[in-house]
Amino acid sequence: RKEVEQDPGPFNVPEGATVAFNCTYSNSASQSFFWYRQDCRKEPKLLMSVYSSGNEDGRFTAQLNRASQYISLLIRDSKLSDSATYLCVVSPTTSGTYKYIFGTGTRLKVLA
């Protein structure tokens, strides 16, 4: 079983739609959680950190459920510019060192 699992998609949605991505992780000792966005052939860029209390940044809402080891990302009112791959990242600690474990990414294509 992969440490971080995501549905690879692609998710093809019309402009203005609401779309949700899910991610599950296996290491219960994981400390930090993030969503990164990666455009084709570019580097991953931080979209948002994920907290148990949930956090919102404009049209984006992220949620963490530690009991179910589940992370979600909701995008409201999708824009063409939201088309990208969304990477779920889990960061466990080993002897005080944090590394990132990525999911395979979920591809989103927003259609005009």
Next chain:
Amino acid sequence: DAGVTQSPTHLIKTRGQQVTLRCSPKSGHDTVSWYQQALGQGPQFIFQYYEEEERQRGNFPDRFSGHQFPNYSSELNVNALLLGDSALYLCASSRGQGRNIQYFGAGTRLSVL
């Protein structure tokens, strides 16, 4: 404020050769992590350097080695290249060893023929 910079941007090598990739961290960052991203996959953690020492290593063979310099810049070396080493190699920098966000460079795209 310069972000994370990597060089070269592209590289073509043949099987059995050796390659060195370079990374300069974002200003104020002292920790460098390296990742390998194969086509269609998420990045895979190779190793992390802090205070010029390898602090943690992923599931990569000894052919992958690294170094961190006193100015916090880092190198990734891969020996005896295999076709399967073809990938985008990403460097990420962060501040300290805590739960700090990692910022990525644009990567080096390595093709092994």
